[in-house]
Amino acid sequence: MSEQRLEAGDAALELAEIERRQTGVIDAVLIPRWYWWAVGLLVVPIGVTVDSHQRIATAVVAVLMALVIAGLSVWMVSGSYPGARIQPATLGSAGALYIVGFVWLVVGVSLVVAFGLQAAGVAYPATIGTVLAAVMLIVGGPMLMTRLRRTMVARSVGAR
Amino acid sequence: MTEARFDEVIHAPTRLAIVALLAATRWADFKFIRDRAGLSDSALSKQLTILEDAGYITIRKAFVGKFPRTSVSLSKRGRAAFNGHVSALQQIVAGAGASLRAS
Numbered sequence: 001m002s003e004q005r006l007e008a009g010d011a012a013l014e015l016a017e018i019e020r021r022q023t024g025v026i027d028a029v030l031i032p033r034w035y036w037w038a039v040g041l042l043v044v045p046i047g048v049t050v051d052s053h054q055r056i057a058t059a060v061v062a063v064l065m066a067l068v069i070a071g072l073s074v075w076m077v078s079g080s081y082p083g084a085r086i087q088p089a090t091l092g093s094a095g096a097l098y099i100v101g102f103v104w105l106v107v108g109v110s111l112v113v114a115f116g117l118q119a120a121g122v123a124y125p126a127t128i129g130t131v132l133a134a135v136m137l138i139v140g141g142p143m144l145m146t147r148l149r150r151t152m153v154a155r156s157v158g159a160r
Numbered sequence: 161m162t163e164a165r166f167d168e169v170i171h172a173p174t175r176l177a178i179v180a181l182l183a184a185t186r187w188a189d190f191k192f193i194r195d196r197a198g199l200s201d202s203a204l205s206k207q208l209t210i211l212e213d214a215g216y217i218t219i220r221k222a223f224v225g226k227f228p229r230t231s232v233s234l235s236k237r238g239r240a241a242f243n244g245h246v247s248a249l250q251q252i253v254a255g256a257g258a259s260l261r262a263s
Contacts, residue, residue: 008256011249014176018246021180024196029185083192084185157183157246 022156026090029082030149035072036141040134042069047114047130051123086152095151102144106136162240164247169214171245174199174207182217182234183242190230208232216241 042065049061079085088096114129122128170179177197182188188196194204211217216238220231234242 008253011252011256014171015246015249015253017173017176018180018183021177021196022184025181025184025188028192028196079185079187084181084188087184087186090184152184157180157243 019156022090023153025084026086026149026152026156029079029084029086030145031076031141033142035076036137038072039069039141040137043130043133043137044127047124047126047128050126090152090155091148092151092155095148095155098144098147098151102140106133106140109133109136162243162247164251165241165244166248167241167245169210169216170242174203175211178204178207178211179216179234179238179242182232183239185233187220187231187233190232193232211238214238214241 046058046062046065049058052058075081110129110133113132114125117125117128170176174197178193181193181196190201190204190208193199194201197204199207208217208219212219216235218233218235220233222229222231
């Protein structure tokens with residue numbers, strides 16, 4: 001009986017160790033808070049230049065910011081930043097849906113607000129729209145990461 | 161359904177740490193594994209060689225710019241072995257729970 005208990009105890013400890021290691025990986029690959037601040041702050045100049053009605057400046061700023069945001073995002077998502085890429089099975093379809101849903105929510109809400117304000121004749125509609133997008137990214141990004149962390153920890157092999 | 165199979169290669173504490181973290185990733189850098197597992201370069205290399213010889217991992221070496229980069233991923237066989245090992249551990253724990261309830 002004691003041998004059985006000891007073996008079970010060791011097995012439980014080993015499972016706990018597996019879960020601890022996998023949770024550590026999940027924490028390491030989550031997108032850090034500074035990324036959401038960076039993307040949020042990079043979006044605002046696009047709105048400001050759109051409202052300036054200077055086509056060349058708008059095109060240059062929009063392309064430049066889009067390139068920086070895309071580069072930063074690829075660096076994060078590809079796994080180059082943390083040094084590891086999460087297993088898709090750990091993220092799961094629910095996790096992927098949260099990410100896609102969040103992106104659509106930010107883009108959709110900010111565009112609807114910007115065009116709505118423009119139609120209503122409000123000054124600086126693009127600036128307001130992009131500031132709203134920035135706030136959603138800065139506030140919602142870390143919330144999304146908290147949600148993804150919970151999903152991934154629950155799906156990790158050690159937790160099953 | 162994963163077949164429960166206790167795996168002596170994975171059971172060793174250092175290799176368990178390495179395989180557990182690799183199981184959560186598609187791939188991981190040598191440096192990432194080293195730092196997460198708290199191992200020296202040589203200790204990690206030794207364990208990776210054992211896992212590679214068992215057919216549990218794949219090691220890729222490439223250059224990113226001028227810098228060499230070694231990435232490691234769990235092979236299909238390694239993932240199956242890890243899942244089987246986890247199932248075996250879960251069975252031991254569940255079996256003990258059942259026998260304790262019965263006694």
